[in-house]
Amino acid sequence: MLERAVPVGQWLGGTGEPPHLVALDSTEAGTVLRGRIPGSSWAAVGAGLTPGRAPSAVKLDADRYVLKASSQEGPQLLLTPRLVIEDASGLRGACTLPPVLADGKAHEITGCAPLPEGAKVVAMAADVELDPAADPDDITPIVSTMNLQMRLPGVLEGETWSAKESGADQIAPVTGVRGEVTSSGADVVLTVSASTKIADLDYVNGSIMVTGFERPDVVPVAVSQHFADLLGTGPGKRFDLSLGINTVPVEVTTVVPDVPSVPGRAAVLADIDTLSRALIVRGDLSGVGNAWWVGDPDDPGAAAGLGLGEVTTRDAVHRELSSGPLRVGVPAALIVLVPAVLLLAVGGLTMHIVSDLRVRAAETQRLRSLGLPRSAVRGLLLAQHGGLVVLLTGAGIAVGALAARLVGPLLIRSDLGAAPAPEALLVWPWLPETLWIVGLLGLGLVVVRLVAQVQVRR
Known part of the structure; x- marks a missing residue:
């Protein structure tokens, strides 16, 4: 789960009270969340936040990839592939592979070992830039067609894939991205083509994004009553959350008395999977979680030996508050x-x-x-x-x-x-x-x- 302070549009909150974002697996909301909701339940609130279909993925067999890229005109390009790998628990993380020249040759690359248990690739990004060794005279205002093919050892799970450029459309040097994902023997092949504005690459890098899910237009959220009172918002209203350098549009589905973890404050509750998808399509592949919540642990004391940091349990908090x-x-x-x-x-x-x-x-x-x-x-x-x-x-x-x-x-x-x-x-x-x-x-x-x-x- 994620718990952090976030700006809401241009609003940073009152004095000493920044708005907070709490994101977690909404399918487990009824298990891990506590608090009274008149006329509803946390399970019902979570049902309105779920992302729906699970993402398509490539279940990896090994940390071995083959990348082949080419550009028809202009100076040589340099591509840096990045993979979003999801483990068996649903936790996602980014893996950056070595850069490869778009010289039309097949390059075998590695760099994600050791792979987590049940590792799956749910998204891939390729950052595009000019080769630092390129001749400045070759940098001309032309549009070149770039082709990319990447082989991943594994099994294809799902057939819904989306390919698109990442970043703001008005300044994106890579446009017209088209792609497909197919099985080929023991491998899965990602094939992408795009148009690159050579002159624009001299000022800003481009990025290609292939995801196993559709781009979420808006992230559904629940807001606390205090948040709704301060901003005058309610179900159906939309606003933007700032997460790092990215802005994520959200839509209010319901208002709850308080958001767990930040009671009494202006807070927003979202599904961590949907939030992760929204950030991935905007180029932020880093994991969004910063804590773990467990609803009914068999052995709460065992969590202290997992190396996850400070462990807080309800029983310990109850003892501290009642007899500390x-x-x-x-x-x-x-x-x-x-x-x-x-x-x-x-x-x-x-x-x-x-x-x-x-x-x-x-x-x-x-x-x-x-x-x-x-x-x-x-x-x-x-x-x-x-x-x-x-x-x-x-x-x-x-x-x-x-x-x-x-x-x-x-x-x-x-x-x-x-x-x-x-x-x-x-x-x-x-x-x-x-x-x-x-x-x-x-x-x-x-x-x-x-x-x-x-x-x-x-």
Whole structure:
């Protein structure tokens, strides 16, 4: 996946808050993304971002290629082939091969070893420039036809291929690119022809691009609510993202409360495959990923030994946020607060009952003199003060529940000090709370009975 800050057109974001781009395999969105989306799900959001058909490719058997190129007129040209190789996991990377003269001869070249497991070529670029040894007098404003043929050892997978010049059309020195990809024995042959403007090559290099997919006109994205509010955008709206020296047009398909990895910020969510295709056709063959997300790892600890850099897991973050050094004050306060509350409740209840019984000592004696047995007197006192304990406990429960609902979410802050995203969700632990309430009521009734019994005996 990819997570980075990006300019949106001419907008660089507010102070300290640049817009962010998050790109990942959208087919796994329902597995790796977390967060509540009212009326939808991350799987549904990801379904609107997928690139569709898998790209055509050449499954490589070896790191051995044969390039043959020629130019009909003008000075000799120099071609530098670059391959986009995809491994079994879908990760793409660029491989630059040695430059070859367009002299009409077949040149065997290598340079991509070691090949990753399941290596496939999904795109090839050929950078075209004048031979540095060319005679300046031969550089004339003519248009020459160039032919290129490249053999790759492997098996052809898919028949949808596209050949086009790379770069802005108005300054491209290579135009009219046509090509095809066919199987020939144990090899796959890429055949391309194009027109080259010799004089223009003296100022800027040209580039030929052959891809196993159609050029994406626009990249579908989902945007965060904060992003939509700042730019006044919504589904169907289009804008441009700047990635390096390239500009990628995107179209909003949906608005989500927050984009995972950058909650609370102006952010854009895209499919990494579609984004990679858009960059490849613009000449950027470098891989776009800078991190890995795993939805349900069998052994989260094993990732630390893969050499991928810093490993972050939800369990580790949960432990850090709940019991880390910066949060130790909350558990410590609860450890002290709960016994203190119990002591104050029992002590206050005892003092109240004793005081009340002393005030009513004359009434108790009068009842006893009228022949009312001690057990009946204790029952009256227990009913009177026990009912008060039940009422006070119920009032405490109501006040506590209201405070937890209104005040609790306000006390939850993110690591940036702002409100968390998604918003804090109140979860009532019914079993522990029920046990605490029953225990507190039972303790209060026991105290009432003991104090009442002692006072009645006097």
